[in-house]
Amino acid sequence: MTARPATDVDWGRVRAWGLYGGLTMAFIAAIGMVESLDARMMVHPVLSLGYLFLLWAPPAFGYAAAYEPVKEGMAAPAKGARDLVAGAVAGLLAGAVFGLFIVVAATFDLREVFVKLSPVLVDLLTFGRGVGFGVATWIVLSTGLGLVGGLLHVLPERGRAAVFNALAAVFVVALLELAVVDVLETFRLEAVERFLYAPNGGITIPGAVVVALVAGFVTLRTTGGAVLRFRSRYAAMTGEERRRFGVRWGLVAIAGLVVFPMIVGGLTNELLANVGLFLLMALGLNLVVGYAGLLDLGYVAFFAVGAYTTALLTSPLSPTLKPMFRLDLLTVEGWVVMAIVIAVAALSGLVIGTPVIRLRGDYLAIVTLGFGEIVRILFLSDWLAPLFGGAQGIRNIPPGYLGPIKVAGTSPQTIFYVVTIFVGIAIYVAWRLYHSRIGRAWAALREDEDVAEAMGIDTTRMKLLAFVTGAILASFSGMIFAVKVGSVFPSSFKLIVSIIVLVIVIVGGMGSIPGVVIGAVVLIGVLGGPTQPGLLAEFGEFKLLLYGVLLVVMMLRRPEGLWPSVQRQRELHQEEFLQDAWLKTEAAQAAARGEAPS
Amino acid sequence: MALLEITGLKKAFGGLQALGGVDFHIDDLEIVSVIGPNGAGKTTFFNVISGLEVPDEGSIVFEEEEIGGLEPSEITERGIARTFQNVRLFPDMTVLENVMVAQHCRTHTGVWGALLNTPAFRREERAIEERAKEILGFFGTRLVGYRFGQPAYVLSYANRRRLEIARAMATMPKLLLLDEPTAGMNPKETEELTGLIKKLRDERGFTIIVIEHEMRVVRDVSDRVVVLDHGVKIAEGSYEEVSSNPDVIEAYLGRPAEAG
Ligand SMILES: Nc1ncnc2c1ncn2[C@@H]1O[C@H](COP(=O)(O)OP(=O)(O)O)[C@@H](O)[C@H]1O
Ligand SMILES: [Mg+2]
Numbered sequence: 003m004t005a006r007p008a009t010d011v012d013w014g015r016v017r018a019w020g021l022y023g024g025l026t027m028a029f030i031a032a033i034g035m036v037e038s039l040d041a042r043m044m045v046h047p048v049l050s051l052g053y054l055f056l057l058w059a060p061p062a063f064g065y066a067a068a069y070e071p072v073k074e075g076m077a078a079p080a081k082g083a084r085d086l087v088a089g090a091v092a093g094l095l096a097g098a099v100f101g102l103f104i105v106v107a108a109t110f111d112l113r114e115v116f117v118k119l120s121p122v123l124v125d126l127l128t129f130g131r132g133v134g135f136g137v138a139t140w141i142v143l144s145t146g147l148g149l150v151g152g153l154l155h156v157l158p159e160r161g162r163a164a165v166f167n168a169l170a171a172v173f174v175v176a177l178l179e180l181a182v183v184d185v186l187e188t189f190r191l192e193a194v195e196r197f198l199y200a201p202n203g204g205i206t207i208p209g210a211v212v213v214a215l216v217a218g219f220v221t222l223r224t225t226g227g228a229v230l231r232f233r234s235r236y237a238a239m240t241g242e243e244r245r246r247f248g249v250r251w252g253l254v255a256i257a258g259l260v261v262f263p264m265i266v267g268g269l270t271n272e273l274l275a276n277v278g279l280f281l282l283m284a285l286g287l288n289l290v291v292g293y294a295g296l297l298d299l300g301y302v303a304f305f306a307v308g309a310y311t312t313a314l315l316t317s318p319l320s321p322t323l324k325p326m327f328r329l330d331l332l333t334v335e336g337w338v339v340m341a342i343v344i345a346v347a348a349l350s351g352l353v354i355g356t357p358v359i360r361l362r363g364d365y366l367a368i369v370t371l372g373f374g375e376i377v378r379i380l381f382l383s384d385w386l387a388p389l390f391g392g393a394q395g396i397r398n399i400p401p402g403y404l405g406p407i408k409v410a411g412t413s414p415q416t417i418f419y420v421v422t423i424f425v426g427i428a429i430y431v432a433w434r435l436y437h438s439r440i441g442r443a444w445a446a447l448r449e450d451e452d453v454a455e456a457m458g459i460d461t462t463r464m465k466l467l468a469f470v471t472g473a474i475l476a477s478f479s480g481m482i483f484a485v486k487v488g489s490v491f492p493s494s495f496k497l498i499v500s501i502i503v504l505v506i507v508i509v510g511g512m513g514s515i516p517g518v519v520i521g522a523v524v525l526i527g528v529l530g531g532p533t534q535p536g537l538l539a540e541f542g543e544f545k546l547l548l549y550g551v552l553l554v555v556m557m558l559r560r561p562e563g564l565w566p567s568v569q570r571q572r573e574l575h576q577e578e579f580l581q582d583a584w585l586k587t588e589a590a591q592a593a594a595r596g597e598a599p600s
Numbered sequence: 601m602a603l604l605e606i607t608g609l610k611k612a613f614g615g616l617q618a619l620g621g622v623d624f625h626i627d628d629l630e631i632v633s634v635i636g637p638n639g640a641g642k643t644t645f646f647n648v649i650s651g652l653e654v655p656d657e658g659s660i661v662f663e664e665e666e667i668g669g670l671e672p673s674e675i676t677e678r679g680i681a682r683t684f685q686n687v688r689l690f691p692d693m694t695v696l697e698n699v700m701v702a703q704h705c706r707t708h709t710g711v712w713g714a715l716l717n718t719p720a721f722r723r724e725e726r727a728i729e730e731r732a733k734e735i736l737g738f739f740g741t742r743l744v745g746y747r748f749g750q751p752a753y754v755l756s757y758a759n760r761r762r763l764e765i766a767r768a769m770a771t772m773p774k775l776l777l778l779d780e781p782t783a784g785m786n787p788k789e790t791e792e793l794t795g796l797i798k799k800l801r802d803e804r805g806f807t808i809i810v811i812e813h814e815m816r817v818v819r820d821v822s823d824r825v826v827v828l829d830h831g832v833k834i835a836e837g838s839y840e841e842v843s844s845n846p847d848v849i850e851a852y853l854g855r856p857a858e859a860g
Contacts, residue, residue, distance in 0.1 A: 439714075
């Protein structure tokens with residue numbers, strides 16, 4: 003390879019990425035994110051979440067500017083000084099654009115249009131030291147960070163992973179402050195806590211340095227490809243070994259799930275309970291969308307049905323039913339409640355499913371969306387208010403019981419345990435059905451409905467079965483939700499719930515149970531549900547924006563989800579798979595001819 | 601009584617009469633070829649029998665029961681299975697799964713069996729898998745071993761056609777409808793498949809209707825040949841009778857301007 007001069011840079015690319023970077027930063031500042039998120043300290047006292055949301059841009063866009071697309075059949079471009087130049091110039095450009103934005107925001111009062119461009123924001127962006135200082139700082143900072151981005155591009159894979167993991171580790175430790183502090187306090191490790199976290203929030207600088215060093219060092223030392231090695235080891239196991247492996251780690255996981263809520267505090271438990279509720283719904287929707295391929299946008303209806311049924315059966319203020327059931331899952335009375343919830347959910351699944359089940363694709367999505375809204379509006383309507391309480395909803399839903407243990411929203415830990423049991427049931431149901439003739443029929447249905455029908459599969463029946471099973475799982479979630487909150491209102495069952503559950507399934511990986519679990523933990527745990535705060539509670543109004551961004555990025559970069567199902571992966575990566583298969587056959591044939599594989 | 605007895609079958613698409621009153625019958629263990637120029641209505645004929653299209657008029661009696669207008673899955677359950685001219689497998693399912701899923705209408709365990717993992721369920725799952733492997737074994741070594749776990753789309757064209765036949769066999773039909781099974785195959789593969797079609801009848805006991813354009817295959821496999829043209833049956837009889845019939849020759853050769 004011949005060395006390339008540092009000036010041999012694709013200037014068009016650099017200009018474009020620099021501009022995008024600056025505009026992204028301006029956008030983030032202009033919608034008020036910097037100001038709102040400034041309240042949350044990440045690294046004390048230098049870096050708030052608000053500044054972090056600006057500072058990620060120059061290195062990321064600098065990296066993108068340094069990156070040169072590798073053309074089919076051409077050698078990858080040599081790396082070197084030009085990458086640094088590209089990164090730094092892109093950073094400089096981004097800084098300049100952002101500086102311009104600051105000048106404009108400081109000079110003109112644009113609050114008529116951009117309500118968030120307040121003097122407070124300008125103060126924040128100029129570090130309270132005047133526009134000149136602010137702009138100069140941003141340009142220098144942005145150039146430096148762009149240079150870092152370019153540098154990252156030059157680094158070998160391993161080094162890049164180390165830097166990335168180091169930063170990610172600091173971010174995660176700062177993110178999980180709430181839970182980590184709980185754990186440290188349980189084990190009386192106040193000294194560690196004082197070292198790691200500042201008194202009023204944020205990881206301390208020495209803490210950040212240590213965490214970064216540890217994470218970076220660990221990355222450098224592990225030989226890489228740990229996941230791959232684990233996969234090949236798992237693939238080599240016999241059925242019996244796999245079962246034992248599963249049982250062993252299953253027990254560890256269960257022990258962890260039992261112990262963890264005890265050593266963390268109420269807020270973390272609240273968060274876990276919310277994750278569980280959404281996970282339960284997502285597992286149900288995964289059956290419908292991921293397995294059977296039916297795009298249901300009105301899934302929240304079944305969540306609502308479960309919640310309302312529970313409320314009607316157990317609340318003393320229930321407008322319809324006078325006998326008041328006690329929801330104790332260890333007594334016959336509790337089972338009666340559950341049986342009724344299941345029956346009503348199944349029935350509503352049939353009622354909503356039957357008319358729409360013959361529709362396909364987009365039509366099905368639109369019509370189910372409509373049905374989801376209809377259900378909410380029925381609960382809201384004055385017409386049915388004597389039955390469901392209208393906009394007032396139903397209050398005073400008493401706690402549930404597990405024998406002597408009271409399960410109520412005031413003790414999110416108990417809710418978490420109950421929800422975990424139901425999640426376990428849901429996972430079991432999904433797993434068993436998937437590996438049965440029903441699961442195979444769903445897969446066939448998803449691939450080609452007409453052919454499935456022609457091969458003797460009663461597609462109407464199979465679709466309804468998916469719909470009803472999904473409805474029942476959502477109704478469980480609704481039941482626990484009603485007990486947790488203690489009241490149900492129509493406004494808790496808006497379209498956004500369906501959408502967020504769908505995003506969990508898509509981001510996690512359609513048709514993949516571990517994927518859905520990861521999706522729920524990441525999205526609900528970190529960002530939060532429609533009204534429930536996550537670890538980054540400060541996101542508040544920006545949550546939906548981030549959901550959207552995440553969805554778009556995933557669709558572009560990793561459409562199969564974070565932890566894809568085998569089948570989805572096949573669907574989306576046919577070419578690679580074909581090539582693999584071809585290589586394998588070649589190797590097999592070579593081996594058969596007695597040649598050594600080359 | 602014939603296994604399948606069709607009278608006055610009509611099907612129109614808009615103004616186009618794809619089937620204009622076809623009479624047809626096939627006896628147990630017969631192999632009948634349906635031939636005719638492109639667009640003659642052969643595939644439509646299969647679509648109507650298998651329930652993918654609803655006939656406009658006429659009756660389709662299978663084992664002395666009317667099946668016209670039933671759902672495709674019900675027809676398959678009664679014992680008619682088909683392949684498609686433009687191979688339609690479940691591409692992202694594995695070879696084995698493609699054949700396993702086709703046994704759906706012959707197996708019964710429901711949700712509870714699967715959830716409780718009952719002995720009956722496990723027995724049935726094992727039987728399904730074994731039968732699938734046995735059926736794939738019908739094609740020699742082409743679809744067995746490491747092929748079981750490969751997604752269907754990695755298969756070669758000829759293997760896809762074979763897998764489609766295997767999938768149809770797995771529904772355990774009495775009557776097999778093969779739509780151009782040798783299309784796109786090379787002469788050697790075509791010859792092999794000719795042998796297999798006979799074996800399907802002789803060893804497996806399927807009655808077969810085959811749409812075929814390769815005249816050598818038609819000659820070698822058919823007990824009887826039916827010729828369609830413009831949705832109408834223009835000739836019927838042994839291969840020799842049909843191939844010397846002037847109407848048939850005209851249908852194929854007489855209208856060079858319309859050849860397609
Ligand atoms: N679903 C359909 N809609 C409209 N026209 C169709 C449809 N299916 C087939 N046809 C028409 O019916 C005629 C017969 O088609 P087909 O049965 O596929 O012929 P063959 O299989 O003999 O080549 C053709 O003219 C074709 O275009
Ligand atoms: Mg055809």
